[in-house]
Amino acid sequence: MKTKLLVFLFLVIGSNLTAQTNSIKNETMADLMRSNGKIYVVVAVVATILIGLIAYMLRVEKKISTLEKDLKK
Amino acid sequence: MKISWWKILSIVLLAYAIVGGLLLPVPELPQLGETIRNLYFHVCMWFAMMILYTFSVVYSIKYLRTSSFKFDIKAKAYADVGTFMGLLGYSTGAIWASYTWADPNNPAYASFGSIMREPKLIGAAMALLIYGAYFVLRSSIIDMDQRARVSAVFNIFSYAMLFPSIWIIPRLLPSLHPGQEGNPALNFNDIDLRMRIVFYPAVIGWTLMGAWITNIKIRTEMIREKNIL
Numbered sequence: 001m002k003t004k005l006l007v008f009l010f011l012v013i014g015s016n017l018t019a020q021t022n023s024i025k026n027e028t029m030a031d032l033m034r035s036n037g038k039i040y041v042v043v044a045v046v047a048t049i050l051i052g053l054i055a056y057m058l059r060v061e062k063k064i065s066t067l068e069k070d071l072k073k
Numbered sequence: 074m075k076i077s078w079w080k081i082l083s084i085v086l087l088a089y090a091i092v093g094g095l096l097l098p099v100p101e102l103p104q105l106g107e108t109i110r111n112l113y114f115h116v117c118m119w120f121a122m123m124i125l126y127t128f129s130v131v132y133s134i135k136y137l138r139t140s141s142f143k144f145d146i147k148a149k150a151y152a153d154v155g156t157f158m159g160l161l162g163y164s165t166g167a168i169w170a171s172y173t174w175a176d177p178n179n180p181a182y183a184s185f186g187s188i189m190r191e192p193k194l195i196g197a198a199m200a201l202l203i204y205g206a207y208f209v210l211r212s213s214i215i216d217m218d219q220r221a222r223v224s225a226v227f228n229i230f231s232y233a234m235l236f237p238s239i240w241i242i243p244r245l246l247p248s249l250h251p252g253q254e255g256n257p258a259l260n261f262n263d264i265d266l267r268m269r270i271v272f273y274p275a276v277i278g279w280t281l282m283g284a285w286i287t288n289i290k291i292r293t294e295m296i297r298e299k300n301i302l
Binding site: 039040042043046047050054057058060061064065067068071 | 075076080084087088091092095096285286289292293296299
């Protein structure tokens with residue numbers, strides 16, 4: 001029973017995936033991310049790292065600022 | 074929390090350097106291909122290192138003139154982050170070189186020996202090791218005033234050693250590394266206009282990011298040493 005269910009599930013998921021590739025072709029955003037040898041994917045990855053780095057820097061900055069404020073009191 | 078204008082400038086310039094650096098057109102050169110875009114990242118690390126080391130030596134001289142302990146903290150923090158940037162520059166250069174200098178027909182370790190004999194690489198390693206000695210020297214002296222004074226003098230020596238090791242000697246010897254004549258990347262004749270509009274903002278952006286990290290290190294240290302300042 002379980003195996004049959006699993007096989008059925010995989011089949012459903014698989015059919016979904018092919019459906020996705022067909023429908024995605026017409027969307028502009030997906031086209032952009034897949035154009036030019038997918039360089040935009042690299043941009044997105046590096047931008048994510050940069051955003052993470054900056055978010056971290058801002059967090060540390062905030063912590064230090066509160067510490068400095070506490071010290072002044 | 075108030076963010077200084079130069080920290081925001083750093084964020085803006087880095088965002089531009091990464092998006093523009095990866096997407097804007099670059100000259101097509103044999104052998105280099107798209108790796109020419111590394112100019113916006115690898116070379117900027119060295120620029121940031123040099124500028125941070127300059128700040129460090131200025132604060133060391135200020136310490137020797139005034140004996141004010143906070144200048145010692147600043148000199149140490151700038152040297153710290155400068156060395157960090159230098160190590161990043163060295164490792165990014167190693168990756169870049171292994172795909173542009175190494176002979177693809179030979180196994181990587183066969184080219185490794187000749188790559189490591191590059192005068193620019195040896196010079197950069199020397200400069201970084203001298204700064205390594207600066208940190209070892211610092212941590213080996215327990216007395217605070219003595220540590221600050223001796224390391225300030227050594228810092229001036231390390232900065233002076235940067236010039237023969239990364240500026241002069243590599244230019245006297247043949248090398249695969251660009252920038253044999255004149256100032257690499259600063260010369261207006263050897264860098265394409267399309268690259269200059271990304272490269273200069275990228276240098277400023279990465280340097281300011283280094284300065285931001287240093288700023289946080291200094292403030293942490295100031296809080297830690299609040300009793301003696």
